[in-house]
Amino acid sequence: MAQEKEDSKLKDIVSLCKRRGFVFPGSEIYGGLSNSFDYGPYGVEILNNLKKLWWEYFVHRREDVIGLDSSILLHPGVWEASGHISNFSDPLFDCKSCKVRFRVDHFLEEKKGEGFTIGKSLEELQEVLRSEDYSCPKCGTKGSFTEARNFNLMFKTQQGANEGGSVDIYLRPETAQGIFINFKNVYSTCRRKPPFGIAQIGKSFRNEIMARQFVFRTREFEQMEMEFFCEQGTQKDWFEHWVNYCIEFLEVTLEIKKESIRIREHEKAELSFYSDKTSDIEFKFPFGWGELWGIASRTDYDLNQHEKFSKQDLKYNDQVNNKKYIPYVVEPALGLNRLFLAVISDAYEEEKLPDGETRVVLHLSSKIAPIKIGIFPLMKKDGLDSKAKEIQNLLRNHWYCEYDDSGAIGKRYRRQDELGTPFCITIDYDTLKDESVTVRERDSMKQERISINNLKTYFIDKI
Numbered sequence: 001m002a003q004e005k006e007d008s009k010l011k012d013i014v015s016l017c018k019r020r021g022f023v024f025p026g027s028e029i030y031g032g033l034s035n036s037f038d039y040g041p042y043g044v045e046i047l048n049n050l051k052k053l054w055w056e057y058f059v060h061r062r063e064d065v066i067g068l069d070s071s072i073l074l075h076p077g078v079w080e081a082s083g084h085i086s087n088f089s090d091p092l093f094d095c096k097s098c099k100v101r102f103r104v105d106h107f108l109e110e111k112k113g114e115g116f117t118i119g120k121s122l123e124e125l126q127e128v129l130r131s132e133d134y135s136c137p138k139c140g141t142k143g144s145f146t147e148a149r150n151f152n153l154m155f156k157t158q159q160g161a162n163e164g165g166s167v168d169i170y171l172r173p174e175t176a177q178g179i180f181i182n183f184k185n186v187y188s189t190c191r192r193k194p195p196f197g198i199a200q201i202g203k204s205f206r207n208e209i210m211a212r213q214f215v216f217r218t219r220e221f222e223q224m225e226m227e228f229f230c231e232q233g234t235q236k237d238w239f240e241h242w243v244n245y246c247i248e249f250l251e252v253t254l255e256i257k258k259e260s261i262r263i264r265e266h267e268k269a270e271l272s273f274y275s276d277k278t279s280d281i282e283f284k285f286p287f288g289w290g291e292l293w294g295i296a297s298r299t300d301y302d303l304n305q306h307e308k309f310s311k312q313d314l315k316y317n318d319q320v321n322n323k324k325y326i327p328y329v330v331e332p333a334l335g336l337n338r339l340f341l342a343v344i345s346d347a348y349e350e351e352k353l354p355d356g357e358t359r360v361v362l363h364l365s366s367k368i369a370p371i372k373i374g375i376f377p378l379m380k381k382d383g384l385d386s387k388a389k390e391i392q393n394l395l396r397n398h399w400y401c402e403y404d405d406s407g408a409i410g411k412r413y414r415r416q417d418e419l420g421t422p423f424c425i426t427i428d429y430d431t432l433k434d435e436s437v438t439v440r441e442r443d444s445m446k447q448e449r450i451s452i453n454n455l456k457t458y459f460i461d462k463i
């Protein structure tokens with residue numbers, strides 16, 4: 001029953017996203033491309049607001065972090081060094097009957113419980129799959145599965161037009177490696193010394209087999225990552241610092257509810273071989289708890305590997321203390337599209353009103369809301385519309401406003417509630433006499449009369 005309620009909440013959110021121009025199914029007029037999404041006019045505003053807030057919080061507010069924008073296409077050697085060519089894979093098997101492909105770990109965790117697959121090898125998982133008489137979740141056929149195999153998740157393409165002369169390259173599966181390979185460029189040109197971080201926002205690509213749950217897991221997505229370089233021995237303290245810093249960003253800056261977030265520390269058996277500590281910040285998505293933000297202490301693994309494979313000296317030369325060393329790294333890695341889904345789910349409410357009606361409302365922080373102020377003339381005539389335009393011109397240099405003069409005022413309010421607009425202004429016949437307007441607040445739905453002269457100060461205070 002609880003599961004049904006959760007599934008239906010996700011359906012409601014997907015439907016709102018389409019109806020109100022947040023997210024559209026990708027390539028829709030061609031019948032769609034599975035698991036691809038396009039962000040509409042209001043969705044892109046939210047994405048841009050989230051990126052801006054993250055950048056301000058992780059770069060501008062810090063003395064010790066600077067930015068970077070590296071390429072999506074990198075030298076293939078990068079992925080050999082990082083281990084992505086040999087290790088970046090999912091264990092999969094197929095149903096021989098309906099040919100649908102499944103992830104072994106997801107499949108067995110559903111059957112045996114969360115955490116069952118942690119630390120188990122592919123062979124061990126295969127043994128469990130073989131010994132149990134499971135039926136296919138799609139077509140119901142019993143015990144008709146292929147052997148489980150590892151599938152690499154990187155998208156491969158070719159660079160160069162010459163037949164036979166082209167090189168196999170990959171779309172990056174994470175933005176992090178672009179930061180590692182620029183470590184020396186950044187510290188030497190920008191005169192930085194550890195501890196310091198390099199932050200980057202950009203697209204990543206993974207050929208996920210079980211891409212699902214709306215924008216939670218997609219093949220093309222955007223990451224906001226920061227690699228923080230510090231001396232060996234200090235990484236534990238920095239790790240704690242960054243976990244707390246990320247939580248503060250979610251709770252204070254984005255105003256996500258405390259009870260929607262939890263920290264899950266990885267067990268030893270679950271840690272990547274190069275990590276000495278990893279924690280996920282999980283969010284309570286409509287379909288259950290899921291990873292939102294991964295914070296990993298990655299030791300000196302990546303820079304060591306790039307030094308070995310590129311044959312370049314990547315050590316930091318500490319002239320004050322007369323020592324050269326490869327720094328340790330703490331990495332908070334966040335997915336922008338998962339953050340989008342988290343803020344929308346957290347803000348979504350079907351609110352029962354005193355008059356018995358229900359309104360759908362997004363209680364978004366005004367920092368995230370796509371539109372800050374809705375502007376409505378009561379009528380499209382008698383000078384109310386031109387007065388409303390005048391007010392829009394007064395405010396639009398400061399806040400993104402939307403002018404709407406169609407339909408009943410109640411309907412216009414409901415539309416803006418669904419978009420998460422924190423304030424709406426109505427221009428009525430009294431406005432023409434007393435130069436004041438009605439301002440309505442989204443969450444309380446309270447209305448107050450404000451003089452046009454005071455509108456700017458009013459909103460500076462509120463938004």
Ligand code: GAP
Pocket residue numbers: 173174175176206208215216217218219220221223225291292293294331333334335336337338
């Ligand atoms: N550099 C480390 C790294 O990429 P990750 O845990 O694989 O770590 C970091 O990814 C974050 O990127 C995740 O916590 C998640 O928010 C997001 N992410 C990963 N795969 C994703 C996918 N297929 N679709 C959407 N977001 C994804």
